[in-house]
Structure formats: C-alpha cells, structure tokens
Amino acid sequence: MFCVECGKEEKIFRNGVCIRCYLKNNRFTKGPEILDIYICPKCSSYKYKNTWTQESFEKVLKRHIKDNFQISSELKKVQIKTDWGEKGKKLSCKIAISGYLEDHEISEKHYITIRIKGVVCDICSKQFGGYFEATLQVRANKRKLTKEELETIRLNVENLVESLKVKGNRGLFITDYAEEHGGIDFYLSEKGSAYTIAKKLQERFGGEIKQSSKNVGMKDSRQIFRMTCLIRLPSYRKGDFISLDNSYFYIFSIRGNKVHTFELSNWTETVFDGKDLQKASIVGGKELVTEMIFVSQLNDEIQLMDPKMYKTFELKKPKNISFTTKVVKIVKIEDKLFLFPEQNITNK
Numbered sequence: 001m002f003c004v005e006c007g008k009e010e011k012i013f014r015n016g017v018c019i020r021c022y023l024k025n026n027r028f029t030k031g032p033e034i035l036d037i038y039i040c041p042k043c044s045s046y047k048y049k050n051t052w053t054q055e056s057f058e059k060v061l062k063r064h065i066k067d068n069f070q071i072s073s074e075l076k077k078v079q080i081k082t083d084w085g086e087k088g089k090k091l092s093c094k095i096a097i098s099g100y101l102e103d104h105e106i107s108e109k110h111y112i113t114i115r116i117k118g119v120v121c122d123i124c125s126k127q128f129g130g131y132f133e134a135t136l137q138v139r140a141n142k143r144k145l146t147k148e149e150l151e152t153i154r155l156n157v158e159n160l161v162e163s164l165k166v167k168g169n170r171g172l173f174i175t176d177y178a179e180e181h182g183g184i185d186f187y188l189s190e191k192g193s194a195y196t197i198a199k200k201l202q203e204r205f206g207g208e209i210k211q212s213s214k215n216v217g218m219k220d221s222r223q224i225f226r227m228t229c230l231i232r233l234p235s236y237r238k239g240d241f242i243s244l245d246n247s248y249f250y251i252f253s254i255r256g257n258k259v260h261t262f263e264l265s266n267w268t269e270t271v272f273d274g275k276d277l278q279k280a281s282i283v284g285g286k287e288l289v290t291e292m293i294f295v296s297q298l299n300d301e302i303q304l305m306d307p308k309m310y311k312t313f314e315l316k317k318p319k320n321i322s323f324t325t326k327v328v329k330i331v332k333i334e335d336k337l338f339l340f341p342e343q344n345i346t347n348k
C-alpha cells in the first residue's frame with residue numbers, strides 16, 4: 001500500500017498513512033514549560049502534594065512529571081528519563097518520555113525549566129518554634145548521673161531518634177535538652193516515641209520506666225496533653241560491688257534488666273533481675289580493689305604480701321584454681337578480704 005502522505009510504499013498504520021507520517025502529526029505526551037519544585041532549606045526535603053519527602057531530586061522530579069504531564073493512555077510501558085544541567089535556582093531539563101504505541105517504540109522529548117523554590121517544611125517550622133509533645137527524663141536511682149553517663153545517654157538518644165527517623169518517622173526530632181536534677185531531660189516532638197526511646201534505654205542500661213500525661217490546655221478546641229516518660233536507671237553500675245543477704249557480688253555486666261555478677265566468696269556467676277537488687281546496697285567500686293604480691297599457693301589457699309606493709313597473709317581460694325601471675329588483685333570490703341574474680345572476667 002502507498003502512504004497517502006509521503007507516497008512511499010509502506011505498511012499503513014492508521015488513516016491511510018504510514019507510522020512515520022502518523023507520528024509526525026500526532027503527539028502522545030504534553031506538559032508545561034515550567035515546573036516549580038519546593039525544597040526545605042533546613043532539612044532538604046522536597047514538597048510533594050501535601051507532604052514532604054526525603055527522596056532524591058530525580059525521584060521527586062519524576063513524580064512531578066507524572067502528575068503534570070498528560071500522557072496518552074494509548075502509550076504503554078511508559079518510561080520517563082530526565083537529564084538536567086547544573087543545579088541551581090533554575091535549571092534546564094530535558095525530559096524523554098518513551099513507550100509503545102501498539103508494537104512501535106516511540107520517544108518524545110520536552111525541554112522545560114525547573115524553578116527550585118525554598119520554603120521551610122512543616123517539621124522544621126515546628127522545630128524552630130520549640131514544639132514538643134513529650135519529655136523524656138533520665139535519672140538514676142539515689143544518685144546523680146556522672147558526666148560520662150550523661151554524655152553516653154545523650155548520644156544514645158540522638159542515635160535512637162535518627163534511626164527512628166530513617167525508619168520513616170519523619171516528624172520526630174529533639175526540640176531541646178537540659179541537664180536537670182542530676183539527670184537529663186529531652187523535649188521530643190512526638191508522644192509515642194518518648195516511650196519507645198525509654199524502652200531502648202532500658203534494654204541497654206536497665207532501670208524502671210514511669211509514664212504520666214498532663215493536660216496543658218486547649219488548642220483548636222482540642223485538649224492538649226503532654227506526656228512525660230521517666231526512666232530511672234539503677235543506682236548500681238557495671239564495676240560496682242554490692243551486698244545482698246550477707247553475700248558480696250561484683251557486677252561485671254548489665255544487659256537490660258539482667259545484672260550479671262560474680263559472688264566474691266565462690267566466684268560463681270549469678271544473674272539477677274533488676275528488681276531482685278532493690279534491697280542490695282552498693283559497697284563500692286574499683287577503689288576497693290588492690291594489688292598484692294603473690295608469695296605461694298596450695299590447692300585451696302594462697303599466700304600474698306601487701307606491698308605497702310610488707311606483711312604476708314593467707315586467703316582461701318574461692319575454687320580450685322592456680323594463680324600464675326606475680327600480682328594478684330584482692331577486694332577489701334570493711335574487714336573482709338576476697339580474691340578478685342579477674343580470671344573469670346578475662347575468660348568472658
């Protein structure tokens with residue numbers, strides 16, 4: 001057959017014309033010459049419809065193209081390719097939209113200008129305005145938190161907030177934090193996450209969580225509640241010696257609510273639940289450990305010398321082990337002496 005337009009002998013596609021002539025006179029995609037894309041100058045999120053997204057510029061641009069371009073439903077297996085020059089407030093962009101018209105692959109090009117406009121997103125403007133829904137209070141039982149502990153907790157909370165954000169909780173942020181009453185308070189943008197974070201801290205450091213909420217007034221004819229989540233870390237720490245029911249224990253690790261100890265008199269490992277230790281008292285930390293000089297040993301006894309007093313003394317071995325070091329650590333609790341379970345710990 002001859003094409004009525006070009007006169008060549010070609011397969012007729014539609015209306016008496018060949019595919020090439022048909023495509024010359026028909027477009028399957030149509031779009032604006034200018035696209036506006038909004039970006040938050042603080043967190044670099046892009047606005048898409050009524051939300052903000054952390055997706056890449058390319059993904060956001062493709063979404064805008066899909067929404068703003070008319071693509072004929074005749075075109076199947078549509079693909080959009082974009083290519084843009086230097087990124088700035090305005091950029092020139094080449095768009096190629098391709099697909100299949102029956103079994104003919106076609107591609108149409110568009111040259112558009114993209115205007116990048118800055119506007120502070122919903123979350124950043126909340127954060128800027130000091131917005132918070134919950135307070136996470138971290139305290140220690142019967143003591144103040146040390147400087148290192150405060151630092152560790154602050155880093156932990158910051159990391160937890162970041163990881164919750166990455167998992168899709170975009171609205172979560174720390175508005176502020178303050179060291180208060182020997183502990184630290186975090187002001188958080190979301191009620192639910194305060195508890196989640198407290199739970200994670202508990203898994204790591206142990207302790208107890210208490211929640212309370214307070215009515216702080218009305219907004220848009222709705223009651224506004226602020227939540228306070230208090231985590232009280234245990235009074236004891238890793239490395240402490242504690243006494244419980246006339247026995248002494250060395251805490252060598254705390255995992256969540258589980259406190260791993262060695263009993264000093266027999267070096268056996270005992271794992272306590274945090275609440276079992278409420279009656280325990282702390283007798284001291286590493287200041288109770290002193291080094292003695294090894295003199296001699298029997299199966300069940302060791303002779304040591306105090307290097308300051310040049311005085312020798314015997315101690316019963318907690319179990320049948322032999323000492324091979326010149327220096328042996330002991331623990332002095334009031335007038336009692338114990339061999340420090342160092343070998344147990346290094347074998348852990």
Ligand SMILES: [Zn+2]
Binds near residue numbers: 007018021
């Ligand atoms: Zn033709």
Ligand SMILES: [Zn+2]
Binds near residue numbers: 041042044120123125
């Ligand atoms: Zn933002």
